[in-house]
Structure formats: C-alpha cells, structure tokens
Amino acid sequence: MKAARSLCAAIAAHLVLGLGLFGILPDGAMAAVPVEESFAEPIGSPVGPRNDPALPSGATGQQSETRRLSELFYQLQVLQEELQQLRGMVEQQAHQIRRMERDQQDRYMDLDRRLTQGAASRAPARPSPSVPPAQVSAAPSERDAYSSAFDLMKARQYDASADAFNQLIVDYPNGEFTPNAFYWLGELYLARSELERARQSFAQVTNLFPDHLKVSDALYKLGVVYHRLGDNARALQYLNRVRQQHPASSAAGLAETYAAELQ
Numbered sequence: 001m002k003a004a005r006s007l008c009a010a011i012a013a014h015l016v017l018g019l020g021l022f023g024i025l026p027d028g029a030m031a032a033v034p035v036e037e038s039f040a041e042p043i044g045s046p047v048g049p050r051n052d053p054a055l056p057s058g059a060t061g062q063q064s065e066t067r068r069l070s071e072l073f074y075q076l077q078v079l080q081e082e083l084q085q086l087r088g089m090v091e092q093q094a095h096q097i098r099r100m101e102r103d104q105q106d107r108y109m110d111l112d113r114r115l116t117q118g119a120a121s122r123a124p125a126r127p128s129p130s131v132p133p134a135q136v137s138a139a140p141s142e143r144d145a146y147s148s149a150f151d152l153m154k155a156r157q158y159d160a161s162a163d164a165f166n167q168l169i170v171d172y173p174n175g176e177f178t179p180n181a182f183y184w185l186g187e188l189y190l191a192r193s194e195l196e197r198a199r200q201s202f203a204q205v206t207n208l209f210p211d212h213l214k215v216s217d218a219l220y221k222l223g224v225v226y227h228r229l230g231d232n233a234r235a236l237q238y239l240n241r242v243r244q245q246h247p248a249s250s251a252a253g254l255a256e257t258y259a260a261e262l263q
Contacts, residue, residue, distance in 0.1 A: 105187075109154055112180065115213070142168065146177040153184060162188045179209040183218055190225065199225045216246035220255045232262050 149164030186201035205218035223238035242255035
C-alpha cells in the first residue's frame with residue numbers, strides 16, 4: 001500500500017509540474033500543494049474540503065483536479081492498450097484471410113488443370129479424315145502453350161504467365177483453351193489491381209464463349225471487379241446472374257455470400 005501511494009504521489013507530482021509549466025496553475029500553487037496529502041485518503045473516502053490549517057485557500061480544489069487528471073490518464077492508458085490489442089486481432093484476421101484466398105486460388109487452379117487434362121484425354125486418338133493435317137498438328141502445340149502459361153501462374157511468375165496467355169490468344173484466337181486463357185488473364189490482372197484489364201478479360205469469356213464452363217466463374221469475378229470499381233449496382237447484377245443462370249455451379253455459392261455482404 002505504501003509503495004502504491006508513493007507511485008501515485010510521483011504521478012501527481014509530474015502532473016502538477018506539467019500543469020505549472022503550461023500555465024494552468026497559478027504561480028506558487030505547485031509548491032503549496034502537499035503531494036503526499038493529495039493521495040493519502042483511503043479508497044472510497046469522501047472527497048471534500050479538509051480542515052487543515054496548513055493548506056492555503058484553493059488547495060483542495062487543486063487536489064481534486066490533480067486526482068481527476070490522474071484518473072483520466074489511467075483511462076487513456078487502458079484505451080490505448082485495448083486499441084493495440086484490437087489492431088493485433090485485425091492484422092491476424094487479415095493475414096488469415098489472405099492465406100485462405102491463396103489456398104483457394106491454388107485449389108481452383110489445380111481443379112482447372114485436372115479438368116483440362118481430363119478433356120484432353122477424352123479427345124479422339126486419331127483425327128477425322130475431314131480435319132486438315134495442319135489443324136491436327138496445331139492442337140498439341142496449343143495444349144503445350146496453355147500448360148506452359150498455367151505452370152508459370154502456379155509458380156507465381158505472374159508477368160511471364162500473363163505474357164504467355166496473351167500470346168496463346170494471339171496464336172489461337174478460336175482455340176480450345178482460349179476461353180481459359182482469357183479467364184486466367186482476368187485473374188492475373190485482378191491480382192495486380194489492374195481492374196479495367198481484368199474486367200475486359202472476364203467479359204471476353206462471357207461475351208465470346210457464352211456456353212463455356214468458365215462463364216459462371218467469369219460472371220462472379222465481374223461482380224467482384226465492379227465492386228472494387230465502386231459500382232455496387234453492377235456488381236449485384238453480375239452476382240445475381242451467377243445464381244440465376246448457373247445455380248448448380250460452385251461460383252453460385254460464392255456469389256450469394258458476396259452479394260449478401262454488399263446489401
């Protein structure tokens with residue numbers, strides 16, 4: 001108890017000194033306030049004028065002000081500590097969200113890779129006689145180009161991957177993997193916050209290849225892009241299209257959750 005009183009007395013002394021330095025207390029008031037006496041009452045004792053002939057006029061009010069400032073200082077310290085704890089919690093949650101997004105992206109890319117390989121394995125072993133030999137020889141090259149661009153993306157070499165996908169679209173504008181290339185370009189641009197280029201890439205999927213499997217995902221991503229552009233009305237339009245036109249797709253569940261956060 002004695003140590004606590006001494007600590008309180010020290011805090012009061014600093015506060016009174018600070019008030020004197022900033023001109024809040026009148027001249028000579030700091031010397032007139034007995035610091036030990038100002039915090040000598042037991043907790044819960046009434047605060048009021050004390051019949052102490054040694055105290056000059058106005059000293060009791062100065063003691064009350066000092067005590068009030070000490071309480072405010074303590075409350076400020078408590079609030080600062082709580083604020084630091086809340087900031088730590090927010091940073092931890094943000095880190096977990098970013099990690100979950102990366103994991104989801106990796107799983108999604110793996111699924112796309114397996115679907116693409118499965119489609120390639122179901123292709124006929126021998127070409128139809130009506131197919132020109134030039135087209136037959138070009139198909140493996142397109143598949144190799146797509147696999148190469150996809151592998152670069154999985155390796156997080158995003159610039160090189162974007163260049164490879166763009167080259168595939170130039171070389172095979174109506175190819176088998178062109179819709180996928182447009183979609184993954186949108187993802188790469190979105191990751192780099194190039195929102196307009198991302199919007200154009202996703203829109204190419206929905207406009208040029210309306211029956212492709214990537215349409216539902218592209219519609220969902222268009223909703224995300226428009227939300228980041230600040231157009232929530234357009235964002236909700238695309239998110240609702242996913243749920244209405246592709247209710248059985250995995251993107252429909254994501255669109256429902258995202259739309260609920262915007263409303």
